[in-house]
Amino acid sequence: LAATIALLTDFGNQDPYVGMMKGVIASIAPQAKVIDLTHAIPPGNINRGAFELWQSAPFFPPGTVFVAVVDPGVGTIRRQIAIAWPDKICVGPDNGIFTYLLATEQPVATVELTNRAYHLKKVSTTFHGRDIFAPAAAYLAHGLNIEELGPPAIDLIHLPLPHLEMIDDETVQGRILHADRFGNFITNIGLLKIDGEDMLIEPWLPFFPPTRFKFKDAFVPLPNGADLRLGATFGDVAPGEPVAYIGSSGMLEIAVNQGRAADSLPMQVGQELLLVCKG
Amino acid sequence: LAATIALLTDFGNQDPYVGMMKGVIASIAPQAKVIDLTHAIPPGNINRGAFELWQSAPFFPPGTVFVAVVDPGVGTIRRQIAIAWPDKICVGPDNGIFTYLLATEQPVATVELTNRAYHLKKVSTTFHGRDIFAPAAAYLAHGLNIEELGPPAIDLIHLPLPHLEMIDDETVQGRILHADRFGNFITNIGLLKIDGEDMLIEPWLPFFPPTRFKFKDAFVPLPNGADLRLGATFGDVAPGEPVAYIGSSGMLEIAVNQGRAADSLPMQVGQELLLVCKG
Amino acid sequence: LAATIALLTDFGNQDPYVGMMKGVIASIAPQAKVIDLTHAIPPGNINRGAFELWQSAPFFPPGTVFVAVVDPGVGTIRRQIAIAWPDKICVGPDNGIFTYLLATEQPVATVELTNRAYHLKKVSTTFHGRDIFAPAAAYLAHGLNIEELGPPAIDLIHLPLPHLEMIDDETVQGRILHADRFGNFITNIGLLKIDGEDMLIEPWLPFFPPTRFKFKDAFVPLPNGADLRLGATFGDVAPGEPVAYIGSSGMLEIAVNQGRAADSLPMQVGQELLLVCKG
Numbered sequence: 001l002a003a004t005i006a007l008l009t010d011f012g013n014q015d016p017y018v019g020m021m022k023g024v025i026a027s028i029a030p031q032a033k034v035i036d037l038t039h040a041i042p043p044g045n046i047n048r049g050a051f052e053l054w055q056s057a058p059f060f061p062p063g064t065v066f067v068a069v070v071d072p073g074v075g076t077i078r079r080q081i082a083i084a085w086p087d088k089i090c091v092g093p094d095n096g097i098f099t100y101l102l103a104t105e106q107p108v109a110t111v112e113l114t115n116r117a118y119h120l121k122k123v124s125t126t127f128h129g130r131d132i133f134a135p136a137a138a139y140l141a142h143g144l145n146i147e148e149l150g151p152p153a154i155d156l157i158h159l160p161l162p163h164l165e166m167i168d169d170e171t172v173q174g175r176i177l178h179a180d181r182f183g184n185f186i187t188n189i190g191l192l193k194i195d196g197e198d199m200l201i202e203p204w205l206p207f208f209p210p211t212r213f214k215f216k217d218a219f220v221p222l223p224n225g226a227d228l229r230l231g232a233t234f235g236d237v238a239p240g241e242p243v244a245y246i247g248s249s250g251m252l253e254i255a256v257n258q259g260r261a262a263d264s265l266p267m268q269v270g271q272e273l274l275l276v277c278k279g
Numbered sequence: 280l281a282a283t284i285a286l287l288t289d290f291g292n293q294d295p296y297v298g299m300m301k302g303v304i305a306s307i308a309p310q311a312k313v314i315d316l317t318h319a320i321p322p323g324n325i326n327r328g329a330f331e332l333w334q335s336a337p338f339f340p341p342g343t344v345f346v347a348v349v350d351p352g353v354g355t356i357r358r359q360i361a362i363a364w365p366d367k368i369c370v371g372p373d374n375g376i377f378t379y380l381l382a383t384e385q386p387v388a389t390v391e392l393t394n395r396a397y398h399l400k401k402v403s404t405t406f407h408g409r410d411i412f413a414p415a416a417a418y419l420a421h422g423l424n425i426e427e428l429g430p431p432a433i434d435l436i437h438l439p440l441p442h443l444e445m446i447d448d449e450t451v452q453g454r455i456l457h458a459d460r461f462g463n464f465i466t467n468i469g470l471l472k473i474d475g476e477d478m479l480i481e482p483w484l485p486f487f488p489p490t491r492f493k494f495k496d497a498f499v500p501l502p503n504g505a506d507l508r509l510g511a512t513f514g515d516v517a518p519g520e521p522v523a524y525i526g527s528s529g530m531l532e533i534a535v536n537q538g539r540a541a542d543s544l545p546m547q548v549g550q551e552l553l554l555v556c557k558g
Numbered sequence: 559l560a561a562t563i564a565l566l567t568d569f570g571n572q573d574p575y576v577g578m579m580k581g582v583i584a585s586i587a588p589q590a591k592v593i594d595l596t597h598a599i600p601p602g603n604i605n606r607g608a609f610e611l612w613q614s615a616p617f618f619p620p621g622t623v624f625v626a627v628v629d630p631g632v633g634t635i636r637r638q639i640a641i642a643w644p645d646k647i648c649v650g651p652d653n654g655i656f657t658y659l660l661a662t663e664q665p666v667a668t669v670e671l672t673n674r675a676y677h678l679k680k681v682s683t684t685f686h687g688r689d690i691f692a693p694a695a696a697y698l699a700h701g702l703n704i705e706e707l708g709p710p711a712i713d714l715i716h717l718p719l720p721h722l723e724m725i726d727d728e729t730v731q732g733r734i735l736h737a738d739r740f741g742n743f744i745t746n747i748g749l750l751k752i753d754g755e756d757m758l759i760e761p762w763l764p765f766f767p768p769t770r771f772k773f774k775d776a777f778v779p780l781p782n783g784a785d786l787r788l789g790a791t792f793g794d795v796a797p798g799e800p801v802a803y804i805g806s807s808g809m810l811e812i813a814v815n816q817g818r819a820a821d822s823l824p825m826q827v828g829q830e831l832l833l834v835c836k837g
Contacts, residue, residue, distance in 0.1 A: 004302075004305050004309075006298065006302065008295070008298075011739065012739035013292060013571060013596065013597070013598055014596065014598040014738065014739045015596060015598075015610070015738045015739050016566070016595040016596045016610045016613065016614040017738075017739075018594075019564065019566075019593060019594055019595035019596060019614055020595075020613075020614050020617045022593045022594075023562075023564065023593065023614065023617035023618035023619070023622070024617050026562050026591060026593065026618065026619050026622075027617070027618065027619040030562075030591070030619065033305060033309070034593075035298055035301045035302065035305065035313075036297075036298055036301075037295040037298035037299075038292065038293065038294060038295045038298060039292070040292055040293040040294075043739070043740055044816055052294070052295045055295065055299075056295040056298055056299050056302065059299045059302035059303050059306070059409065060302035060305065060306065061302070061305050061306040061309065064302070064305075072792065072793070072815075072816055073793045074791060074792070074793070075790055075791025075792070075793060075794075076791060076793035076794070124804075124805070124806035124807075125790045125791040125803065125804070125806075126791050126792065126803065126805060126806050126811075127805075127806030130617065130806065131806070180293065180294045180296075181290065181291035181293045181294050181296075181322070182322055232354055232404045233353060233354025233355060233404040233405050234351065234353070234354070234405065235351070235352045235353070235354060235355035235357075236354075236355070245404065245405065246403075246404070247403070247405060247406075248403035248404075248405050248406030248409065248410075249403075253405075257351075258323055258351055283581075283584050283588075285577065285581065287574070287577075292571060312584060312588070314577055314580045314581065314584065314592075315576075315577055315580075316574040316577035316578075317571065317572065317573060317574045317577060318571070319571055319572040319573075331573070331574045334574065334578075335574040335577055335578050335581065338578045338581035338582050338585070338688065339581035339584065339585065340581070340584050340585040340588065343581070343584075459572065459573045459575075460569065460570035460572045460573050460575075460601070461601055511633055511683045512632060512633025512634060512683040512684050513630065513632070513633070513684065514630070514631045514632070514633060514634035514636075515633075515634070524683065524684065525682075525683070526682070526684060526685075527682035527684050527685030527688065527689075528682075532684075536630075537602055537630055
């Protein structure tokens with residue numbers, strides 16, 4: 001049985017680009033199961049792709065090969081790479097798309113995909129997803145040793161991570177990273193219960209030590225002067241009302257029950273926001 | 280060989296939410312074939328999800344496990360359930376999403392998904408599709424007995440169904456349920472040929488007896504005074520002209536050949552409409 | 559092991575139509591691997607579907623069964639057909655959707671899908687993708703001989719192809735076929751390196767002999783008077799700058815680095831354009 005291959009790109013579903021990648025994979029590793037993570041990363045938004053990849057990876061079987069192609073520099077000197085961790089392998093351009101995963105856990109091998117034996121016979125300058133990354137993933141899923149793909153790659157590109165800042169003992173400053181399909185805001189403020197204690201974390205930064213924080217009385221000050229209290233889920237507030245809560249990936253999120261926070265709250269993606277806990 | 284799992288949600292294709300569900304399924308039941316029904320149910324539109332699920336289920340192999348997640352009440356006291364019929368199992372929230380299927384055929388078992396052994400280890404308050412429904416479906420596809428998932432669930436939530444009304448012997452009143460991607464209107468008026476006889480039905484209501492009805496001379500009175508005659512297909516009328524016909528699921532539909540009825544006819548979703556047969 | 563089945567339609571991802579087709583395939587050929595090429599062909603745009611199918615087919619495993627359903631004439635007298643080539647089979651309406659493939663290579667068998675034993679028991683007038691094409695593809699993937707599906711079909715429908723015109727020894731006139739998700743223009747000007755020589759081709763026309771052409775000094779005159787020089791990839795020019803290059807399918811394309819050519823250049827889909835080489 002071949003490994004699972006998960007695909008994340010900014011190719012959209014309009015063109016047959018993703019289908020071509022799957023055709024290439026089926027040609028090389030017919031037994032591999034291919035799963036779409038998303039192909040709707042905004043064109044060229046490497047940061048968003050890196051974040052979604054990091055969010056999704058823990059829910060896949062050990063040994064999954066992730067192909068991440070948000071690649072505005074395709075065909076230029078940016079390298080193409082594969083990175084192995086104990087439980088997964090990633091394939092894609094060396095442009096920061098693996099930043100969050102690399103920040104979370106040290107890889108065990110990183111190679112540059114220079115071995116042409118594992119490229120398509122004819123490599124285009126603008127579609128390495130099909131010609132280099134899909135074949136590499138298929139061969140890896142089929143059992144190829146990562147070292148066969150090329151020499152070690154060092155000094156990988158890292159994107160700046162959106163860090164938390166402690167304003168005082170009761171206040172942390174984070175940022176709205178993006179809004180999802182429901183118009184819910186996703187932030188970089190990680191919240192976790194460890195041994196019954198509420199902890200504040202930066203999940204992709206092992207260097208930010210988990211900090212004790214009493215969520216029970218926490219709130220998000222809104223730009224309009226209101227204090228948004230933490231609930232457990234959307235339905236905890238009346239329809240049309242805003243609510244902050246710990247999202248499904250452990251990050252603070254802000255939603256409007258049966259509405260769209262991104263369209264109705266006085267906040268926007270990219271903006272900083274505070275989480276206050278007057279304990 | 281594991282069963283087929285079919286997914287219907289309102290998660291869209293923008294975020295990796297559906298991909299995460301598939302990762303969870305692949306982890307538990309790697310042999311299961313996963314098929315997307317649609318993930319573009321309008322956010323929170325349980326009724327639409329229930330209708331599409333009912334339309335699609337007959338075309339799947341016996342034993343298919345359907346996961347339906349349109350779940351605005353996620354994390355509140357609404358139950359999570361699994362329902363077994365002789366030829367299929369459904370998994371999702373107890374909020375009416377199975378209304379049409381339940382109206383069509385009596386289930387053989389209904390359970391509440393309370394057995395935590397079959398949840399993900401960590402269950403979020405806002406993504407039960409990933410943490411409870413996907414695992415349940417994967418275990419079921421893998422052969423788990425539905426009774427293992429939890430105790431019987433009774434008094435399931437039912438949504439009101441859009442019923443037909445006989446105005447007189449020649450006229451039935453129905454409703455435009457929605458418009459599809461082509462701008463074609465789908466109604467709740469079911470039309471069927473039984474033993475060569477034209478019959479009018481409410482397909483999800485065994486209690487509405489099939490009624491003889493002569494389609495040959497039937498028409499839909501339009502708001503603009505015109506009478507729209509029944510054709511067999513779009514191409515039966517000139518480009519730009521409207522046509523009523525029996526759609527691919529046996530429901531009366533209204534389209535504009537090579538155009539969009541939803542954008543050009545004086546009718547809209549939710550509106551009542553008549554079907555007249557002056558025999 | 560069953561063959562791969564690749565699907566291309568204009569059904570979109572909003573409705574469960576594609577899901578129903580996959581349910582039908584899973585019922586008949588549970589072992590078949592199903593891959594989506596795209597379902598976002600603009601409604602009724604047979605030409606676009608034919609082009610994307612032709613672009614994608616070479617990247618699929620030998621023996622793949624392609625189902626192509628852009629079918630505005632469904633239910634009228636247009637035929638439903640299957641076409642076999644040595645390395646693939648296509649299934650769909652006889653309306654020109656296979657034009658590019660047919661122009662590229664002579665098929666070995668063409669049949670009309672009249673054998674009702676291989677249709678669904680109940681065939682609708684508006685959804686042959688589900689009732690006729692999906693079953694045919696599933697039986698073929700399962701090993702059925704194409705001749706079983708019906709009698710030979712001759713005189714297939716062909717769409718007019720967008721031909722190149724040599725204006726003089728240094729200038730060829732082509733056309734902008736469409737824009738992709740990134741806003742990149744795709745043209746019908748084929749460019750190829752054969753034995754180190756730059757060649758100009760019409761890839762779907764074996765009758766247009768490859769013509770020697772010096773790309774090194776080639777340019778595309780823009781409507782605003784500028785000459786757009788050929789680069790190798792987007793990143794060869796500064797962000798916001800336009801670039802022409804040989805796209806991933808060997809066709810001349812025009813893009814704006816980190817922008818959208820379709821929204822910012824003084825050109826549009828359907829328009830003619832020149833490629834000049836002052837050697």
